[in-house]
Amino acid sequence: MNKTKLIIVREFSERVRKKSFIITTLLMPLLMIGLMVAPSLMMMYGGGEQKQIVVIDRTGVVAENLTPTPEVQYIEHNDLSIQDACRIYGEQSGVFGILYIGSDIEARDSVTLISNSSSTPVIEESISKQLNEIVKRNKLAELGYDVDSLERVMQSVETNIDIRTRINNGTGDMEAMESSSSGINYALGMILGMLLYMVIILYGQMVLTSVVEEKSSRVIDVLVTSCTPFQIMMGKILGIALVALTQIAVWAVLIISASKFLIPALFSAEVAASNDMMMQALVGTLGDTGYIASLFAYLILFILGGFLLYASLYAAAGSAVDSVQDGQQFNTIIMMPIILSLIIMMSVFNDPNSPIAFWASIIPFTSPIVMIARIPFGIPTWEIIVSLVTLYLSFVVVAWVAAKIYRIGIFMHGKRPSWRELGRWLRM
Amino acid sequence: MVDNILQVEHISKSYTGHRALDDVSLSVPRGAVYGLLGPNGAGKTTLIRIINRITLADSGSVLLDGKPMQAEDIFHIGYMPEERGLYKKMRVGEQAIFFARLKGMSRREAERRLHNWFLRLGLDEWWGRKVEDLSKGMAQKVQFISTVVHEPKLLIFDEPFSGFDPINANLLKDEILGLHDRGATIILSTHNMASVEEICDHMTLINKSRNILSGSVEEIRRTAGGNVFEVIHRSNSQTLAEAITPIAQLLGQSEGIVGGYTRSKIHIPKDEDVREVIARLNDHCGLRSINEVMPSMNDIFIRAVNGTL
Structure with a gap:
């Protein structure tokens, strides 16, 4: 055990002292926030310049009602033939394209955008939205309605109803019931599941790479004169697990302290005043330090279990090959259940209590990712316990099998072993 | 009866389509400097790897101190492989301490002895550097120190002099003889005959997977004279x-x-x-x-x- 400890300490201290580790640990939370904020920022500022579109309108009533938007500006040229328009407003003209509207706008293929370069969904959507609106107004006018007053009426009766979800606690006292928001549960489940996925893949492959390096540099030959292959393998897996947990612990401290100090200070007054339920629920959840801390506790248990399980497989794979490239085939196979977990996780968000969600979070190879994604939705504790016990028991079995391959694989050089050979190593 | 620290009895080992060792037996007397000679590919390294339990023999047995060797026995052997194994990214001193502690030394004792060795072999300036910064010869010295620092009773060197210039080869030879004087039994494999003449008192010549000549160097030379x-x-x-x-x-x-x-x-x-x-x-x-x-x-x-x- 003492030797395993030495190996754990070496694996751990060599890695956490690396600049790359320190940088990713500190920058990752920022990066995640960035990833969440970036899409909306891009929407706001990334629209690109306004496009000029020449309109040839054979209906005679549509083009005059087109108004410029941030995306598109229209130039009316109803008198031009298509041939002339195409000639004049070619690529050199600086015009984005020609919008041709046939005499019956609602006929099939009546509206055509002849563009000089590739079009985008944003532009097409902006045009079709306006066209629909114009045709609708025209039809209403034809039916004899006063469109402007109708519009005012529609605006005055517009409503927006939010649903507040609370978890039944049997008392009927609604204020005492825990409020929940499926949107936030979804987001939390997604973030936790993806985090677990990333940790298992990145750190799992770190195990593979490091086993291969030890083998190809023949350090392993020296190591085995001091300790058993099992000690070396477990030392490496546990050492790298410790690195992963350290990273998550740092994130946990950052996020929990943000939940305790930053969120209340920044948002409480504003949110209490606002009527946005989603916002209230979000701040409520993120500000609930106890809840966030319990999520991290589960996260750590599942990340550790999931990592240990997969790391054993990666260690066995690394021992069987001579180079990281040779390990790719095994890597692909190990990745399959991980990817499957992700796919099941997506379906979990539609119904967190479906049979597939339940079983996938009990079966060990998919359970870490699927279960952690379900936990924010409120899962019975016994399910979580069964899932954890199964996960850790299967780690023991898989590690035992992996060690049998490892202890022979690390000394085999040359051709990558066939499956049959791996089977023989297991029986040796 | 001669007191043998190590006996190899009827070891055979085949790889697919190739017989690496064919019924090889030899005895290493306690306190000997034992040369394992042979042309390239004769099976020297395979034999050493079998003694170190890195490779399993198809048949035959290895006895240490007269008893069949157990897995833990290997921890009392110092082994320097021909293809040296050091962590490239790790600092030299930390690495040497790591290996010494794996051999059961305390941190304090390991540091004391290692600093001593580093000074002796002119490596003390390199203590805080990474292994990848070392020249090949210096890395070999570090490997050598890591092999011997816990002063095991049996030391096995696979081609210890390869890659050294004559001055450093000589330095290494003196250190090996010094370890021998302090009571260690030494086994070294080599195809450099001159080094055998200089430092070995017993030897085995392996050719084409077989032991073709074995005994004390003195006797062999007299008989062959x-x-x-x-x-x-x-x-x-x-x-x-x-x-x-x-x-x-x-x-x-x-x-x-x-x-x-x-x-x-x-x-x-x-x-x-x-x-x-x-x-x-x-x-x-x-x-x-x-x-x-x-x-x-x-x-x-x-x-x-x-x-x-």
């Missing part, structure tokens, strides 16, 4: 040839050397009396000296491999 003597004398070679006939024969050409002497090689068959020859040389040829000529290990190696020993 073929009873050849070098004579330095006043007379010319003609006189010498006549004087020793029919007991002994002159071999090859004689040569004149400084001071008016001549050097000749003669062969005295095993059953003849050497003293009789000496008496005749003394009487007729103005004998100055006579010495039995030991063949060089190089000659023995080549003759053994060619089957003409």
Whole structure:
């Protein structure tokens, strides 16, 4: 055990002292926030310049009602033939394209955008939205309605109803019931599941790479004169697990302290005043330090279990090959259940209590990712316990099998072993 | 009975389509400096890897101190593989301490002894550097130190001198002999015959997976010597040839050397009396000296491999 400890300490201290580790640990939370904020920022500022579109309108009533938007500006040229328009407003003209509207706008293929370069969904959507609106107004006018007053009426009766979800606690006292928001549960489940996925893949492959390096540099030959292959393998897996947990612990401290100090200070007054339920629920959840801390506790248990399980497989794979490239085939196979977990996780968000969600979070190879994604939705504790016990028991079995391959694989050089050979190593 | 620290008995090992070791047996006396010789690919490294339990033998057994070797026994062996294994990204000193502690030393003791070794081998400036910054020779020295720092009773070096310049090879040789003086048994594999001549007292010659010659270096050289003597004398070679006939024969050409002497090689068959020859040389040829000529290990190696020993 003492030797395993030495190996754990070496694996751990060599890695956490690396600049790359320190940088990713500190920058990752920022990066995640960035990833969440970036899409909306891009929407706001990334629209690109306004496009000029020449309109040839054979209906005679549509083009005059087109108004410029941030995306598109229209130039009316109803008198031009298509041939002339195409000639004049070619690529050199600086015009984005020609919008041709046939005499019956609602006929099939009546509206055509002849563009000089590739079009985008944003532009097409902006045009079709306006066209629909114009045709609708025209039809209403034809039916004899006063469109402007109708519009005012529609605006005055517009409503927006939010649903507040609370978890039944049997008392009927609604204020005492825990409020929940499926949107936030979804987001939390997604973030936790993806985090677990990333940790298992990145750190799992770190195990593979490091086993291969030890083998190809023949350090392993020296190591085995001091300790058993099992000690070396477990030392490496546990050492790298410790690195992963350290990273998550740092994130946990950052996020929990943000939940305790930053969120209340920044948002409480504003949110209490606002009527946005989603916002209230979000701040409520993120500000609930106890809840966030319990999520991290589960996260750590599942990340550790999931990592240990997969790391054993990666260690066995690394021992069987001579180079990281040779390990790719095994890597692909190990990745399959991980990817499957992700796919099941997506379906979990539609119904967190479906049979597939339940079983996938009990079966060990998919359970870490699927279960952690379900936990924010409120899962019975016994399910979580069964899932954890199964996960850790299967780690023991898989590690035992992996060690049998490892202890022979690390000394085999040359051709990558066939499956049959791996089977023989297991029986040796 | 000889006290053998290590006995290898009837070891055979095959890889697919290739027999690496064929019924190899040998005994390493306690306190010996034991040379494992052989051309490239003869099976030396395979044998060493079997002794270190890195490779499993197909058949045969390895005894340590007269008892079948157990998995834990290997922890009492210091082994330096031919393809040196060090973590490239790790700092030299930390790495040496790591290996020493894996061998069961305390951190304090490891540091003390390692600093000593680093100073002795001129590595002390490199303690805080990464292994990848070291030259090949320096990395080998670090490897050597890591192998011996816990002073195991049995040390196995696979091609210890390869990659060293003559000065450092000599330094390493002296350190190995120093460890031997302090009581360690040394096994080293090499195809460098000169080093065997200098430091080994016992040896085994492996060729084409078989042990073809085994024993004490002294004896092997004497047996292989073929009873050849070098004579330095006043007379010319003609006189010498006549004087020793029919007991002994002159071999090859004689040569004149400084001071008016001549050097000749003669062969005295095993059953003849050497003293009789000496008496005749003394009487007729103005004998100055006579010495039995030991063949060089190089000659023995080549003759053994060619089957003409």
